[in-house]
Amino acid sequence: MELSEKVYRIVRQIPEGRVLTYGDVARMTGIRSPRVVGIFLHRNPDPAKTPCHRVVNHIGKVSSGYAFGGAEVQKKKLIDEGVPFVKDRVNLRVSLWIR
DNA sequence: ATTAAGGCATGAA
DNA sequence: GTTCATGCCTTAA
Numbered sequence: 860m861e862l863s864e865k866v867y868r869i870v871r872q873i874p875e876g877r878v879l880t881y882g883d884v885a886r887m888t889g890i891r892s893p894r895v896v897g898i899f900l901h902r903n904p905d906p907a908k909t910p911c912h913r914v915v916n917h918i919g920k921v922s923s924g925y926a927f928g929g930a931e932v933q934k935k936k937l938i939d940e941g942v943p944f945v946k947d948r949v950n951l952r953v954s955l956w957i958r
Numbered sequence: 959a960t961t962a963a964g965g966c967a968t969g970a971a
Numbered sequence: 972g973t974t975c976a977t978g979c980c981t982t983a984a
Contacts, residue, residue, distance in 0.1 A: 862980070881967055885979095892979040894966035901966080902981080916967060923966085 862888055863899040870900070873913045876941035877956035878949055880917045897922055912936045913956075919949035 865888040873879055881893040890896060900911040904926035912933040916922050925933045938944050942954045 882969095885967090890979075892966085892977090893968055894978075895980045897966045898964090898980070917969095 919951045
């Protein structure tokens with residue numbers, strides 16, 4: 860199985876209103892580099908099954924390039940799901956999905 | 959089967 | 972808050 864599928868699996872398991880960082884996803888998938896995760900999410904995103912909009916960088920800000928249409932959409936979706944945005948940033952302490 | 963290139967987030971000072 | 976440097980995986984020929 861390609862690691863990319865693993866990444867998507869994890870992302871799919873992210874509950875609504877919660878987010879993860881690329882680094883966390885990388886660790887869960889066993890990838891040694893978080894950048895690969897970002898590449899996967901940007902390259903082969905499955906809009907219907909892969910909520911890549913729930914993946915943000917370790918600062919809580921949405922990463923560059925959004926497969927669904929734009930970072931604004933991603934931000935809006937997150938807010939819509941109940942993720943509090945504070946000045947274009949998410950409170951990872953609160954919204955970060957833990958296991 | 960191998961080589962080559964591309965593209966992205968993290969950590970530390 | 973900023974800047975610098977790094978490694979890794981996928982796809983294509």
